[in-house]
Amino acid sequence: MVMHVIKITLRVLILLLVCKVSFAQNEGVLAVPENTFLGDVVLSTGEGCPNGTEVAESSNVSFERQIVIMLNNLRTSNGLPPVKYSEELTAAARYHAKDMCEKNYFAHQSQDGAGNVTCQTFDRVGSFYTWTAAAENISAGFFDVQSAFNGWVNSTSHYNNMMSPLIYEVGIGYYYDASAAYVTRWVMDLGRRSNVYPVIINLEELDATTSTVQLYKYGYSGYNEMRLKNGNGNWGAWQPIANNLTWQLSGATNGVCMVYAEMRNSAGNILSSNDEINYSGGGTGGGGSTTTTQVTVKVKVFLQGCYNATTGSMNTNLRNSNLLPLTQPFNRPPWNYTGTESVATASAIPTNAVDWVLLEARNASDNYVVAETKACFLLSNGELADVSGTPSNGVNFNTLTTNGSYFLSVKTRNHLAVMSANTVSVPNSTILNLTQTANVMGGAPQLANMGGGIYAMLAGDMDGNGTVTVTDFNFFQQEMSIINNYVDSDCNMDKNVTVADFNLYSPNMSKIGVAQVRY
Numbered sequence: 001m002v003m004h005v006i007k008i009t010l011r012v013l014i015l016l017l018v019c020k021v022s023f024a025q026n027e028g029v030l031a032v033p034e035n036t037f038l039g040d041v042v043l044s045t046g047e048g049c050p051n052g053t054e055v056a057e058s059s060n061v062s063f064e065r066q067i068v069i070m071l072n073n074l075r076t077s078n079g080l081p082p083v084k085y086s087e088e089l090t091a092a093a094r095y096h097a098k099d100m101c102e103k104n105y106f107a108h109q110s111q112d113g114a115g116n117v118t119c120q121t122f123d124r125v126g127s128f129y130t131w132t133a134a135a136e137n138i139s140a141g142f143f144d145v146q147s148a149f150n151g152w153v154n155s156t157s158h159y160n161n162m163m164s165p166l167i168y169e170v171g172i173g174y175y176y177d178a179s180a181a182y183v184t185r186w187v188m189d190l191g192r193r194s195n196v197y198p199v200i201i202n203l204e205e206l207d208a209t210t211s212t213v214q215l216y217k218y219g220y221s222g223y224n225e226m227r228l229k230n231g232n233g234n235w236g237a238w239q240p241i242a243n244n245l246t247w248q249l250s251g252a253t254n255g256v257c258m259v260y261a262e263m264r265n266s267a268g269n270i271l272s273s274n275d276e277i278n279y280s281g282g283g284t285g286g287g288g289s290t291t292t293t294q295v296t297v298k299v300k301v302f303l304q305g306c307y308n309a310t311t312g313s314m315n316t317n318l319r320n321s322n323l324l325p326l327t328q329p330f331n332r333p334p335w336n337y338t339g340t341e342s343v344a345t346a347s348a349i350p351t352n353a354v355d356w357v358l359l360e361a362r363n364a365s366d367n368y369v370v371a372e373t374k375a376c377f378l379l380s381n382g383e384l385a386d387v388s389g390t391p392s393n394g395v396n397f398n399t400l401t402t403n404g405s406y407f408l409s410v411k412t413r414n415h416l417a418v419m420s421a422n423t424v425s426v427p428n429s430t431i432l433n434l435t436q437t438a439n440v441m442g443g444a445p446q447l448a449n450m451g452g453g454i455y456a457m458l459a460g461d462m463d464g465n466g467t468v469t470v471t472d473f474n475f476f477q478q479e480m481s482i483i484n485n486y487v488d489s490d491c492n493m494d495k496n497v498t499v500a501d502f503n504l505y506s507p508n509m510s511k512i513g514v515a516q517v518r519y
């Protein structure tokens with residue numbers, strides 16, 4: 001479908017008029033909001049624009065998700081459709097929130113720290129998200145979610161951005177920097193893309209405690225039929241488009257549930273969409289108990305890029321330089337893990353931490369289905385440690401069945417994911433040792449031989465998708481020469497992206513993870 005391009009960008013006057021608003025507890029500031037509801041994507045080649053692969057961390061993932069839910073409650077209570085949480089808009093919003101803090105400014109347009117504009121608002125957003133409509137609200141100086149949201153609600157122009165029927169998706173960025181004026185930055189990026197008609201479960205709530213959920217499905221003129229399915233189920237029958245409907249998540253097990261939707265027109269063209277929600281109402285079966293007890297899972301694994309065969313341990317360069325983010329870094333493609341694991345301060349990260357990793361518990365009956373995922377710290381001795389600090393060896397899961405059996409898989413930012421060869425009864429007193437080929441599904445070909453009978457996860461899957469291909473090299477090329485940073489392509493975790501990382505990747509090219517862990 002050709003979107004007729006009207007190259008008019010309605011940029012609301014941005015004279016950096018800063019409207020001061022006051023609150024009893026919390027004094028924040030707003031900038032005049034921007035929007036561009038008519039126009040095409042103007043991708044800038046300006047030096048100051050991001051290229052869209054930047055990953056800025058959030059200072060509080062939970063804050064961001066709460067705003068999305070507040071927005072959807074506001075919209076639906078006023079008869080408008082909810083909006084879909086977008087990873088791309090989240091990346092755009094986080095990038096800007098952090099950029100404003102680091103360069104100490106408060107404006108929609110990117111600046112260089114000396115007051116010079118380096119990238120236009122919607123060129124920046126367009127680097128991350130191919131919009132056909134976009135709007136942005138920002139604020140600074142708010143310290144809690146409700147105050148930040150109220151600041152926008154109580155300003156007519158910001159409210160109008162949030163209530164626009166022309167936007168279908170949203171991302172929030174929150175950044176805290178004690179050294180920046182106003183300390184906090186909040187960014188709400190709203191948008192719509194060509195041919196994207198989302199389905200949304202329970203207004204983007206993160207958890208469903210009952211298996212009956214409410215769906216909102218965006219329609220599109222000419223597409224008169226739709227069908228739905230659960231992630232592990234079969235398609236339902238084609239039916240007339242219904243925007244609001246009640247849906248039954250399948251299965252009684254806890255974990256992430258996906259719902260897929262398709263719409264078709266009379267020519268047979270199909271538009272697809274999906275959403276996920278974490279189902280936590282499954283209980284422990286049998287007696288119907290819904291109480292959950294923590295189950296601690298112990299796993300040991302080494303990363304090829306960080307392992308030193310002489311010391312038998314991995315380097316902690318990122319921790320030593322305080323480069324590890326305070327919030328788990330997997331809330332983005334391909335992982336899209338929305339867990340809220342975080343620590344309050346850098347000193348709360350174990351001093352022997354190598355990096356954040358993901359530990360997945362998978363169903364014994366179908367190991368393609370993840371029962372529960374936790375982000376945790378990988379320690380220099382290969383053990384995984386809970387983000388809470390207790391225990392120091394082991395990761396606490398909340399929804400696994402005590403004495404239940406699960407496959408376990410480990411995912412990282414830049415090493416090929418591995419999965420256990422067999423199920424493990426949890427909690428496990430004997431650590432699952434994934435440095436041994438017999439314990440890893442697929443055996444030796446899935447691992448790097450480090451000598452001395454020790455095997456490690458293969459370096460070089462820099463986009464984390466479960467295969468080592470030229471795509472990873474392209475990723476590496478984009479990040480090449482970044483120094484002193486937390487960068488995915490830094491396979492040996494020496495803080496720098498250099499030829500040393502390429503040399504780790506190169507011999508592993510064409511390695512493929514087992515199907516269960518691939519994206």
Ligand SMILES: [Ca+2]
Nearest residue numbers: 204275276277
């Ligand atoms: Ca969702």
Ligand SMILES: [Ca+2]
Nearest residue numbers: 461465467472
């Ligand atoms: Ca890859």
Ligand SMILES: [Ca+2]
Nearest residue numbers: 490492494496
């Ligand atoms: Ca490196």
